[in-house]
Amino acid sequence: MIPSTTLNLSGNRFTVWYRLSGTKDEAQTKADNICLEQTVEFPYALIPDGPIRDHIIGKIESFDSIDDHQHLVKISYAIETTAFELTQTLNVIYGNISLIPGIRVEGLELPGEYLRNFQGPRFGRDGLRQLLNIPKRPLLCTALKPMGLSAKQLGEIAYQLALGGLDIIKDDHGLSNQPFAPFQERVRYCVEGVERANRQTGKQSIYMPNITAPAERVFENALFAKENGAGGLLISPGLTGFDIIRQIAIDPNIKLPIFSHPTFLGSMINSPDNGIAHNVIFGQLTRLAGADATIFPNYGGRFSFSLEECQKIVTGTTIPMGQIKTIFPVPGGGMSLARINDMLQVYGNDVVLLIGGDLHRHGPDLTENCRIFKTTVESLI
Amino acid sequence: MIPSTTLNLSGNRFTVWYRLSGTKDEAQTKADNICLEQTVEFPYALIPDGPIRDHIIGKIESFDSIDDHQHLVKISYAIETTAFELTQTLNVIYGNISLIPGIRVEGLELPGEYLRNFQGPRFGRDGLRQLLNIPKRPLLCTALKPMGLSAKQLGEIAYQLALGGLDIIKDDHGLSNQPFAPFQERVRYCVEGVERANRQTGKQSIYMPNITAPAERVFENALFAKENGAGGLLISPGLTGFDIIRQIAIDPNIKLPIFSHPTFLGSMINSPDNGIAHNVIFGQLTRLAGADATIFPNYGGRFSFSLEECQKIVTGTTIPMGQIKTIFPVPGGGMSLARINDMLQVYGNDVVLLIGGDLHRHGPDLTENCRIFKTTVESLI
Structure with missing residues (x-):
């Protein structure tokens, strides 16, 4: 068991829509794994109750089946997981899970509290x-x-x-x-x-x-x-x-x-x-x-x-x-x-x-x- | 027609093996396109006889069908096309053609004349x-x-x-x-x-x-x-x-x-x-x-x-x-x-x-x- 910790998070989260291939059961397992893989990369059972479980691990916000073999899951992440870096943002969105077939990023919603750290295009x-x-x-x-x-x-x-x-x-x-x-x-x-x-x-x-x-x-x-x-x-x-x-x-x-x-x-x-x-x-x-x-x-x-x-x-x-x-x-x-x-x-x-x-x-x-x-x-x- | 040019090339080439999906005819067309797309990105007919045609455009060195739907083509490129840069090397190997489905890089052979521009791992x-x-x-x-x-x-x-x-x-x-x-x-x-x-x-x-x-x-x-x-x-x-x-x-x-x-x-x-x-x-x-x-x-x-x-x-x-x-x-x-x-x-x-x-x-x-x-x-x- 890892030590308990305190975290000073803003509460703001960003959202990624993933389209998952497979049966509904497979996709639900995949969605759970994405929440862990893209953040703590650690067995859920070994994380004590507290802010890492509650806020750092990705959260499934919705899960909808498109058909028998495709499912759309909406997962949110604390904006602080990105360190407000573009590199680490890409890593949270589609880092390790890029190595697992049958996961496609379909949508992305970034809140203003995240976006204000970026200038975006100058022109x-x-x-x-x-x-x-x-x-x-x-x-x-x-x-x-x-x-x-x-x-x-x-x-x-x-x-x-x-x-x-x-x-x-x-x-x-x-x-x-x-x-x-x-x-x-x-x-x-x-x-x-x-x-x-x-x-x-x-x-x-x-x-x-x-x-x-x-x-x-x-x-x-x-x-x-x-x-x-x-x-x-x-x-x-x-x-x-x-x-x-x-x-x-x-x-x-x-x-x-x-x-x-x-x-x-x-x-x-x-x-x-x-x-x-x-x-x-x-x-x-x-x-x-x-x-x-x-x-x-x-x-x-x-x-x-x-x-x-x-x-x-x-x-x-x-x-x-x-x-x-x-x-x-x-x-x-x-x-x-x-x-x-x-x-x-x-x-x-x-x-x-x-x-x-x-x-x-x-x-x-x-x-x-x-x-x-x-x-x-x-x-x- | 673009102007004719002279080029001072070493004659050394590096080789990429591509596995192409599709019928044999489709794969042969694809192979021809790779030779152009990864180098001149220009209509072949508009390039005058001379060193660009002869040396800059990729060359099909061999073409073998694995089965009815898969084919292995070996294409060589002048090492100078890479500018001896890793970024441009990746670009020649699999740049624009990454945007075309059914092309997979299976092998890579880089000659000593190219490799001597790189230190590789220090340890x-x-x-x-x-x-x-x-x-x-x-x-x-x-x-x-x-x-x-x-x-x-x-x-x-x-x-x-x-x-x-x-x-x-x-x-x-x-x-x-x-x-x-x-x-x-x-x-x-x-x-x-x-x-x-x-x-x-x-x-x-x-x-x-x-x-x-x-x-x-x-x-x-x-x-x-x-x-x-x-x-x-x-x-x-x-x-x-x-x-x-x-x-x-x-x-x-x-x-x-x-x-x-x-x-x-x-x-x-x-x-x-x-x-x-x-x-x-x-x-x-x-x-x-x-x-x-x-x-x-x-x-x-x-x-x-x-x-x-x-x-x-x-x-x-x-x-x-x-x-x-x-x-x-x-x-x-x-x-x-x-x-x-x-x-x-x-x-x-x-x-x-x-x-x-x-x-x-x-x-x-x-x-x-x-x-x-x-x-x-x-x-x-």
Whole structure:
């Protein structure tokens, strides 16, 4: 038996909805185990009566069977179990139980007392619109590709893309610090290319480098990008951990919008009965971390997301979360000019439209293709 | 069409084995797509003849059907695509394609020319044995629990555990910086408890705090732990990103053994046709990052790993990887004293035996239970 203890807790709890696979009995046992596994990881019988039993161990708030093999359980946890850290929050939500098949996080509700410890996105939807001076229309984005070109060549492509009037020219997420296009050299050439185009167009396109890097260099990359004229930052939290987004978003020396890329996070969603649902991982958690926009594969592209899953992500970008700002959905992944109308029907104007390779495919003049992208959008809204 | 380019590549490539689900035709298309998606993310037809086509795009080295619905494809990538970064290496191995169901990474082969950019574990199996002065027998480990106790109470339990002769007393992975047991206070109390026990026993148990934390604090936690007498570090790379292990492992001011915890990584393995196989994620990649030991759920415990999956992890800890040292497997998760014999049969002596809650359950005297753990192991080897 462990010693008894006293705890000074606020009484505030946050809530996670889990969908559990199995018979009702199996799911009830699973729910009990989640309450222990995600908190004390200790045999219930050995914990004395008192505040650990009463408040630290997760509490089943409701249990409903969807059908014979699926059940929805709502479990609450004391907010203090998270230490008000994003890392430990992820750990309580889906840490050890990620190792048990048949548990999927479907929903998340965080109270204001928890959320006030987080700043969330610095810009969010409204801030990004203000920054880019685009009050209403969808934002237009593309990716610099392909890996293998030199920094100078990528800078020239960035120039052509910005000349065509696109708002955001981001690095492809696979460009990191390869010897043929090193990060710092790439930032210099691409910023130069975009600024040259801006002088010609009078517009304010921004270049957004991929700062995803080894642990000791992500923050350094962000500072270098800021100091050298980049207008935003791309990060892949699956590779770096989600919390680095928060660190960069709150830093007073950086103050750049952050786009989150979904690479390496697919195993969270590609099995229907495991992982963390689209709205939570690509919506709420990305937003809590502090990204201003969340990139995800649009339905009907090279990837497998359904329309409904994409709509759930949009819900996650706007669902009330205390003072945490709403963020932009950025559907991409095999998008084409031919699909703009369809995308606008689904997403409305509060979207960043991301078209990559297809901008090169549309015709021989890349700048002209960008203009077509822009005029197509303007004609449809 | 993008411009042609020249590339100064070494010609060295690394290899990934993917198991693909679907018909043979579907799998062949999938394999072609992987080669593009993980590198150029660009339409093949728009890439001119030259080094990007010839060397940057992934190459299918072999394709074999396991049965009508499963196929094993071996794809090689130029080592330069990784920028010799762990983050970008993960991105090439399983980045965007993680978002496509039915692709599982089954094997990984990294050539010496790539590996020489990584130090890997500072200690590894031999180094950890030397450090702890345990030449042959299994290492004995337990976890400080439960969440909710104060730092002082955890320090007292650490004392009792070390007095019983256990080698490694690690924090439970859910202890981070909660208000009831803040990190720095916990490190001080637990180091004091373990050192007090060591003075009585004449042995050298170590305390291993969990340094998993927000991005700007992980490294700081490691330094604090080192400066305050901790003997090792616990990190959860699913929460922090794998690369932080590397940063800490190579740091000349820290020089402590690192144990990796599998929390939040479960979705990599809990769907049989998706993710990254046990031997790669918990073996090779954890080792490449620089952990000296890899914790994973033992077969037959609270989790669902099979004996075969656990054996594959062990293979991943020893498979030749250039100069990268071998590391310890640490099976845990619901282990009990009654299972020691079985575990020794499976893992032999080169294992860290991790028993948590059951040490509290075995009898009323925690120190005595630790002695039983140790004498049981000694009687069986």
